[in-house]
Amino acid sequence: MNKPWIWAWLAAALAFSATLGLTSGRGASELAYAALSFGAFAAIVGLGQMLVITLGPGNVDLSIPATMTLAATLALKAMGGNPGTALMGLGIALSVGVAVGVANYALIFLLRLPPIIATLAASLVYQSFAIWSNRGLRIKPPQDLADFSTGRLLGLPNVAWVGLVLACITWVVLERSVWGRWLLASGQNLRAARLAGIPVELVRASTYVTVAVFAAIAGFLLASFSGGAALNMGAEYLLMSIAVVVIGGSSIAGGDSNVPGVWGAALFMFLVVSMLNSYGAGAGVRNVLTGTIIIGIVIAASSRRIRA
Amino acid sequence: MTFLARHRIVLPVVSLAVLLAATFYMQPRAMSYFGLNLLFNLAVPIALATIAQMMIIMVNDIDLSLGAFVSLTACVTATFLQDAPLIGALIMLSLILSYAALGALIHAFDLPAIVVTLGMSFVWGGLALFILPSPGGSSPEWLRALMTVKPPFAPMAVVAAIIIALVTHLLIMRSGIGTVLRGVGGNARSVGRAGWSLIRLKALAYGLAGLFGVLAGMTLVGLTTAADANIAMRYTLLSIAGVILGGGEFIGGKVSPTGAVIGALTLTLAASFLSFMRLSSDWQIGAQGAILILVLTARLIFRQGGRT
Numbered sequence: 008m009n010k011p012w013i014w015a016w017l018a019a020a021l022a023f024s025a026t027l028g029l030t031s032g033r034g035a036s037e038l039a040y041a042a043l044s045f046g047a048f049a050a051i052v053g054l055g056q057m058l059v060i061t062l063g064p065g066n067v068d069l070s071i072p073a074t075m076t077l078a079a080t081l082a083l084k085a086m087g088g089n090p091g092t093a094l095m096g097l098g099i100a101l102s103v104g105v106a107v108g109v110a111n112y113a114l115i116f117l118l119r120l121p122p123i124i125a126t127l128a129a130s131l132v133y134q135s136f137a138i139w140s141n142r143g144l145r146i147k148p149p150q151d152l153a154d155f156s157t158g159r160l161l162g163l164p165n166v167a168w169v170g171l172v173l174a175c176i177t178w179v180v181l182e183r184s185v186w187g188r189w190l191l192a193s194g195q196n197l198r199a200a201r202l203a204g205i206p207v208e209l210v211r212a213s214t215y216v217t218v219a220v221f222a223a224i225a226g227f228l229l230a231s232f233s234g235g236a237a238l239n240m241g242a243e244y245l246l247m248s249i250a251v252v253v254i255g256g257s258s259i260a261g262g263d264s265n266v267p268g269v270w271g272a273a274l275f276m277f278l279v280v281s282m283l284n285s286y287g288a289g290a291g292v293r294n295v296l297t298g299t300i301i302i303g304i305v306i307a308a309s310s311r312r313i314r315a
Numbered sequence: 316m317t318f319l320a321r322h323r324i325v326l327p328v329v330s331l332a333v334l335l336a337a338t339f340y341m342q343p344r345a346m347s348y349f350g351l352n353l354l355f356n357l358a359v360p361i362a363l364a365t366i367a368q369m370m371i372i373m374v375n376d377i378d379l380s381l382g383a384f385v386s387l388t389a390c391v392t393a394t395f396l397q398d399a400p401l402i403g404a405l406i407m408l409s410l411i412l413s414y415a416a417l418g419a420l421i422h423a424f425d426l427p428a429i430v431v432t433l434g435m436s437f438v439w440g441g442l443a444l445f446i447l448p449s450p451g452g453s454s455p456e457w458l459r460a461l462m463t464v465k466p467p468f469a470p471m472a473v474v475a476a477i478i479i480a481l482v483t484h485l486l487i488m489r490s491g492i493g494t495v496l497r498g499v500g501g502n503a504r505s506v507g508r509a510g511w512s513l514i515r516l517k518a519l520a521y522g523l524a525g526l527f528g529v530l531a532g533m534t535l536v537g538l539t540t541a542a543d544a545n546i547a548m549r550y551t552l553l554s555i556a557g558v559i560l561g562g563g564e565f566i567g568g569k570v571s572p573t574g575a576v577i578g579a580l581t582l583t584l585a586a587s588f589l590s591f592m593r594l595s596s597d598w599q600i601g602a603q604g605a606i607l608i609l610v611l612t613a614r615l616i617f618r619q620g621g622r623t
Contacts (some may be wrong), residue, residue, distance in 0.1 A: 065565060067429075069552075118612050123377075124559050127552055128607040135601025142597070246379075246433055259427035291448070294441025301434035306424055 011256025014308060015271030018254070018300075022278035026285050042277045043163060044232075047170035048225050050273035052244050053251035054177050055221030057269055058214050059122075060252050063194045063261035066122050066211075068218045070111060070130035071248050072241030075226030077137040078103040079236035082227050083146045093152040097227060104223030107133060108216030115215070116208065122215075138238060145235040156231035166228050170270070173221065178266040190214060194262030251276060254304050323562035323569075327577040330560070330610045334584050342591045352470035354587045355580060359462070359475045360385070360535035362579040364550045365557035366483050367527035369575045372558050373487070374499045374520045375566050376421065376428030380436035381528060382551035384410075386544055387443040388532025393452025393542035396533070400455070411525040418521025422514045436551075443544040450543030454536045462537030475534075476576050483572035496520055500568020556607055557582055562614075581610070 023042070027035055052071050059068045081103055082096040107129075114125040147153070158165050181187035189210045192200040201207045225244070230236040253259055254275065255268025279300060283293040338354065339346045345354055364385055371378040388410060396403030417435065421428050466474050487493040498506045499516050507513045531550070536542050559565075560581055561574025585606045589599050 114608065118608070119615050120608075120611050121559070121565055123565070124556065124607070124611065127556065128604040128611070131604025131607070132601040135598050135604070138600075139595075139597040246436065249430070249433055253427070253430045253433075259430055289445075289448075291441045291443075291445030294437045294444065296441075298434040298437030298439075298441065301437065302431055305426055305430050305434065306420075 011308065012265050012268030012271055014304065015255045015268045015275055018304065019271050019275035019278055022275060022282045026278065026282040029285050038278075038281065040159075040164060041281070042274050043167040045277045046270070046273040047164065047166040048229050048232075049244065049247050049251055049276055050170045050270045051173055051221050051225040051228075052248040053255070053269040053273055054173060054266070055218035056248035057252045057255070057257050057264050057266070058177070058181075058190065059218045060249075060257060060259060061190055061194045061261050061264040062211060062214055063197055066261065067249065068111070068126050068215065068222075069123060069245065070107065070126040070133060071218070071222045072243075072245045073130035073133035073137065074104065074107045074219050074222040075229065075241035075244060076236065076238060077107065077133045077140075077226075078223035079226040079230035079240065080137045080141045080238075083148055083230055083236050084141055086146075086149055086152070088147045088149055090149050090151055092149055093155070096149075096152065100223045100227035101220060104220035105216055107223070108219030109212075111219065112212045112215040116212070134238075141236065141238075145237065147235055148231040152231045153234065156228050166232060169224070169228060170273075173224070174266055174270055181264060181266065186210065186213070191262055191264070194264075196262075247276060250301055254301065256308065323571055324574055324577075326610075326614055327561045327571075327574045327581065330613065331577050331581045331584065334581060334588060334606075338584065338588045338591060341588070345591070348470055351473060355470065355472035355476070355583055357535075357538060358472045358580050358583040359479075360531045360538065360547070361550065361553055361557065361583055362476050362479050362576045363527050363531035363534060364547070364554045365561070365575045365579040366479065366572060367524040367531060368554035369483075369558045369561075369563060369570050369572060370496075370520050370524035370527065371428070371432075372500075372555075372563055372565060373497055373568050373570045374418075374517055375503075375568070376432075377555065377565070378432045378524065379429060379551055380432040380439055381524075381554050382548040383436040383439035383443065384414075384525075384528045385532045385535065385547035385550050386542075387439045387446070388529045389536045389542040389546050390443045390447040390452065390532075390544060392458070392533045392536040393454060394446055396458075397453055397455045407529050411522055411529060414525025414528070415518040415522030418517040418519075419514050421521075422517040440544065447542060447544055450541060452536075452542050454540040458533060458537040459540060462534060476580060480573045480576040483576075487570070487572050492519070497568040497570065500566070500570075553579075553582055560607070560610055582607075 023038065026038060052075070056068060056071065059066050078100040082100040085099050086092040086096040111126050111129055114120050114129055115122050118125070155165055160168055181190065189200070189205045192203070192205055193207050193210050197207060226241060229240060233240070251269050251272035254272035256265040257263060257268060279297060280293060283296055288296065344350055364381055368378055368381055388407065391403060391406050391410075395406055417431065420426065421431055462471065464471055487497065495506060495511060496516060496519065499513065499520070503513055506516070532547070535547060539546070557578035558570065558575050559578070561571055561576070561578030563570040563575060585603050586599075589602050594602055
């Protein structure tokens with residue numbers, strides 16, 4: 008059991024079967040499909056957050072919700088619901104991601120702000136920008152893009168495919184590329200990594216850009232999926248992105264990341280809510296239990312670590 | 316060490332003074348008893364929440380659940396404390412004790428505080444929804460009277476801020492136990508070697524945070540006269556920003572209670588200042604972010620002054 012991601016998947020499977028236990032097995036494929044669709048958004052932002060957290064203590068991106076909203080708002084506004092503009096919209100979302108990432112890192116590097124404060128303060132600016140640019144108007148995504156984001160391929164939702172492809176790329180880059188090794192080394196010991204000649208600041212810069220790009224992609228897809236960008240669309244993904252990283256078995260202290268765990272945890276976070284819903288729990292009880300389960304998993308993971 | 320580097324308190328004081336001067340310049344009529352009262356109206360709960368966050372940051376942790384916790388205590392104040400004061404007081408006491416237990420738990424299992432408090436934010440938020448599913452409740456009469464009292468010379472908010480700063484300064488900077496608590500943040504191991512029980516100290520720090528969280532919720536209801544389950548969600552980020560604005564550091568037990576209160580006042584004033592500037596409401600949040608970045612940039616200049 009030295010694979011930390013197993014726990015997230017076990018928990019997801021448990022929540023899945025507990026939900027189905029109530030319906031005596033009916034609706035299994037529908038539930039799995041919904042979990043993959045909604046889990047995909049959490050997984051995409053979680054992958055980005057995982058890379059940042061891997062950078063080591065104090066590194067976390069709190070601007071993910073604002074980035075999602077800003078990218079989705081600007082992209083949908085530019086597309087204006089016209090068919091055939093999907094690629095242009097994606098391009099705009101991606102450039103918003105890059106711009107936000109560069110701005111975040113500039114604050115962290117040039118002003119030497121702690122990343123928590125830098126991304127927090129910057130996210131207020133991004134959010135204002137999103138409010139100013141759409142003024143509460145809800146622009147529908149182009150039909151072809153809406154069809155894509157709610158469609159399926161080989162039985163799996165398209166958004167899940169996007170999430171899986173991004174996860175595979177992240178995994179290969181982390182495990183097999185020089186950049187991934189640099190990232191892990193920086194996260195384990197920044198000073199040692201710098202002394203070993205690793206371009207630490209370059210690694211940090213590219214990580215902050217990557218997380219913003221992932222958030223932009225998630226925002227773009229989420230807006231297309233749900234029929235338009237809303238100003239609060241990213242709100243729940245702030246805690247979600249951190250939760251899936253930790254439940255997925257990545258070390259919060261950095262230097263040790265876990266790609267499969269992020270997906271397992273993303274599925275789990277959706278399944279546990281639908282499980283509690285199907286047992287008729289109200290919003291209050293649902294939140295209390297979700298929180299208790301998160302803490303329970305963290306305690307379980309830590310006692311395993313102490314024994315090892 | 317230069318003068319500025321030795322006296323961390325100078326920068327927060329100067330920031331507040333500059334912002335206050337700018338506000339008076341924009342709106343000379345604010346330079347009165349009532350003007351000040353309006354400007355700092357909501358400062359008391361924010362200052363108390365910032366002190367609560369400071370207790371956690373003092374022992375090298377961070378509390379992402381504070382906003383949800385203050386919302387919960389506000390809901391308890393507006394319901395139980397109003398209808399059945401004894402039960403209300405017991406609930407508050409058990410909330411403070413559970414905060415202390417949380418600190419002990421985090422220390423005993425060596426858990427990442429950021430994740431545990433993240434999970435707790437779901438729990439507190441869920442309990443708040445449970446107690447008060449829709450906005451409502453009412454403020455206890457005595458609390459309302461206390462918060463609207465009009466002391467001579469200076470408005471309530473200013474007097475209260477001075478009292479909070481004085482009491483916490485004596486507790487954290489001057490008393491023996493306060494010094495030991497800051498030592499936990501500085502070097503936990505040597506405090507442990509010196510014969511102190513670390514688990515008790517952590518529980519004490521968290522318990523103090525719980526106490527100030529409860530006070531924040533109560534004073535908030537005294538001002539707003541009603542509560543809802545999301546009333547103080549933004550306090551999580553505001554309190555972190557307040558501690559850092561006040562010259563605190565995320566690690567090393569370097570905190571300043573006076574600075575934290577001044578930081579909270581600065582953040583409150585920034586919001587009032589922006590509404591005086593007749594800034595389009597689209598940009599108000601963003602401008603708050605920009606002010607935050609600006610003040611922190613000033614901190615950088617001042618730190619470099621300390622290095623040379």
